Amino acid sequence: MIIGVTGSAGFIGQNLYSHLRSLGHQVIGFDLSTPICQGGPGITGASVSEKGMPFVDVTCDLSVAVPETAIQECDVVIHLAANGNPSAGWGCVLDSNIIATRNVFAACANEPNCKRVIFASSNHVSHGSNCEVSTTSKLLPGTMSPSASMVDTETIPDSLYAVSKVFGEALGVFHSREKSFEFIAIRLGWCLYEDPSTQKGQQHDAYLRSMWLSLSDCLGYFQAAVNLPFNEGNCIVVNAVSNNTRKTMDISHVPRLLGGFFPKDDSESFFHVK
Numbered sequence: 001m002i003i004g005v006t007g008s009a010g011f012i013g014q015n016l017y018s019h020l021r022s023l024g025h026q027v028i029g030f031d032l033s034t035p036i037c038q039g040g041p042g043i044t045g046a047s048v049s050e051k052g053m054p055f056v057d058v059t060c061d062l063s064v065a066v067p068e069t070a071i072q073e074c075d076v077v078i079h080l081a082a083n084g085n086p087s088a089g090w091g092c093v094l095d096s097n098i099i100a101t102r103n104v105f106a107a108c109a110n111e112p113n114c115k116r117v118i119f120a121s122s123n124h125v126s127h128g129s130n131c132e133v134s135t136t137s138k139l140l141p142g143t144m145s146p147s148a149s150m151v152d153t154e155t156i157p158d159s160l161y162a163v164s165k166v167f168g169e170a171l172g173v174f175h176s177r178e179k180s181f182e183f184i185a186i187r188l189g190w191c192l193y194e195d196p197s198t199q200k201g202q203q204h205d206a207y208l209r210s211m212w213l214s215l216s217d218c219l220g221y222f223q224a225a226v227n228l229p230f231n232e233g234n235c236i237v238v239n240a241v242s243n244n245t246r247k248t249m250d251i252s253h254v255p256r257l258l259g260g261f262f263p264k265d266d267s268e269s270f271f272h273v274k
């Protein structure tokens with residue numbers, strides 16, 4: 001299969017690019033000529049982006065134009081490119097998350113060969129009702145929006161960044177209804193730390209233990225979304241965290257919606273090492 005990956009120089013993009021190649025897919029990576037990655041506490045964006053260019057085949061600013069000849073070749077497009085900072089202001093969100101997403105989806109809709117778009121959405125679309133979670137240990141099971149399933153799911157965005165992800169989900173749903181392409185939105189937890197206990201006692205300790213998404217599980221979610229049989233009009237929204245003991249997002253729907261896939265890792269295993 002030929003798979004386009006936007007934001008291929010980013011943290012997830014670099015790893016997904018290599019993973020899909022290792023599975024035998026042809027991958028076309030799209031990113032800025034000077035990638036801008038977000039990183040997170042303890043991991044600078046620059047340290048991520050400086051490794052990124054080997055994973056970029058087509059340099060472009062997707063908020064300006066999408067190279068349609070490259071999209072033409074893709075059976076599936078995984079749209080990761082965005083400003084991933086939950087504190088991003090309106091200017092960044094408008095360009096990199098809203099206009100770029102509109103441009104990518106429009107290009108995919110125009111290409112009959114492109115049958116599926118997989119969108120990197122975020123856990124932030126659904127926990128605006130509990131904004132303290134990022135800074136306190138008040139995160140308790142069941143305090144957040146309980147489930148995402150098929151597309152009738154509730155959203156409570158907690159930031160302009162989250163609003164842009166709600167926009168991406170809604171636009172993808174629209175395109176799937178129009179039968180332009182199948183759409184799968186993956187509401188990613190926090191995928192940046194291979195060992196979440198490095199953040200123990202820090203500001204985001206409780207949030208990370210709940211929202212942790214190991215890299216292996218993250219790649220598993222995307223792989224499962226790629227592997228689903230093509231089914232015109234298909235439209236799926238899933239939550240995507242690891243199988244954390246302290247998870248607050250419901251992932252019980254994941255095997256049903258993603259062909260039997262279920263994440264394997266648990267953040268707590270890093271906190272109980274003897």
Ligand SMILES: NC(=O)c1ccc[n+]([C@@H]2O[C@H](COP(=O)([O-])OP(=O)(O)OC[C@H]3O[C@@H](n4cnc5c(N)ncnc54)[C@H](O)[C@@H]3O)[C@@H](O)[C@H]2O)c1
Nearest residue numbers: 007010011012035036037038062081082084120188190191
């Ligand atoms: N990593 C996480 O924990 C996490 C959690 C929830 C959602 N997400 C989403 O997953 C996606 C990937 O996350 P990441 O951590 O790899 O992000 P990242 O910041 O490391 O990478 C994003 C990439 O998108 C590129 N990009 C931004 N604007 C662009 C534009 N206009 N044109 C072309 N490329 C552009 C950047 O240069 C960068 O390489 C993002 O959409 C992010 O919002 C990530």
